[in-house]
Amino acid sequence: MVLGYQYLFFTFRLRHLSVALIFRVMAELKYFKKMDRWLPVLGQGTWGVGGGFWSKDTSMDEEWEAALKRGIELGMTLIDTAEMYGAGHSEEIVGRAISGFERDNLFIVSKVWPTHARYDDVVKAAEASMRRLGTYIDLYLIHWPPTEIPLCETMRGLESVVSRGYAKFIGVSNFGLELIEEARSCLSREDIVAVENKFSLLDRRDEDTVIPYAEKEGMLYLAYTPLEKGQLSMDSFLADIGKKYGKTATQVALNWLIVINPVVPIPKASSIKHVEENAGAMGWRLSQEDWRLISERFRELKA
Structure with missing residues (x-):
């Protein structure tokens, strides 16, 4: 379940009019064969950033x-x-946030809603x-399985998004696993390189199905809601484990996920405070004994 990882220095360039500020970031990375690409072991989610369900908040x-x-x-x-x-405002905020950084060093993921699942609508949604x-998309996902x-048709629309350079x-x-395989069977020019599902210590439905499949196929598995909306951040068991490493419950919960081969929480x-705490989940590893102890402790619990 554990993947070898490495540290690389990224050089970013911040562009401010005539001033170029160069700084270096040490990034802990995982390799994903399907994309032939190294990605950070921890990403940033934006649900609730810029508003909620099709509702804008500035x-x-x-x-x-x-x-x-x-x-x-x-x-x-x-x-x-x-x-x-x-309602798209999250993407606008992301666009502004990344505008000063070297684009090649970033990996931007976005998703199309199922109401836009028709071929032409998928393409239009990607354009929007x-x-x-303010830039291309690295990874474009169908947000939920289309029902109507x-x-x-949706998967062919996604293929078109790639062929158009979007x-x-x-x-x-x-x-789920069966639907992933069905979606892959629809494709002729591209392949599915990633799946994004809910996964945490308290929600392990994919542990013996989708995650092993992703590992076998060299796919990225993005784990959303990894802290169960703060529930795991307040867990006393994780906090006690964290004391051994000088880490918080949040950092322990995220590190438990990072250890799993294809998973990027x-x-x-x-x-800024939360982001800095999240970043403290990188650069160290739970011992195998502690990882197993945590795994067994939460195996029967539900979110």
Whole structure:
């Protein structure tokens, strides 16, 4: 279950008019064969950043943007967003946050909502996401399985997004194993390189199904809600384990996930304080004994 990892120095360039500031970020990375790419072991999620379910909120734009920037500085260069988040405003905030960084060192994920699952609508949605982000999309996902549109039509739309240069890779979100395989069978030019599902110590439905499949196929597995909306951050058992490492319960819960081969957790980047705490999950490892102890402790618990 444990993947060899490495540290690389990324050089970022911040562009401010005529001033170029160069700084270096040490990033802890995992390799994903399907993309032939190294990615950070921890990313940044943006659900709730810029609003909620198709509803825009601009009240904390500066704070959200600053948090995302700080996360990038700390090596969390993978950012997950979606057209649904804040009715697209989340993508706008992400676009502003990343605008001063070297684009090749970032990995931007966005998602199309199932109401836009028809072939032409998938393409239009990707175009709109690109405009809001101000750049291309690295990984474009169908957010949930479509219920009224044939899955193969949606997947062909995703293929078109890649052929048009709007995205580099495609994948799925909230898909079970059988549906992932069905989606792959629809494709002729591209392949699914990633799946994004809910996974945490308290929600382990994919532990013996999708995650081993992703590992075998060289896919990325993005784990959303890895802290169960703060529930794990307050867990006394994790806090006690953390004392051995000088880490918080949050950092222990995230590190437990990082150890699992294809998994990259994407906790919410809501504030600089939270982002900095999240980043403390990188650069160290739970012992095998502690990892197993935590695993067994939470195996029967439910979120």
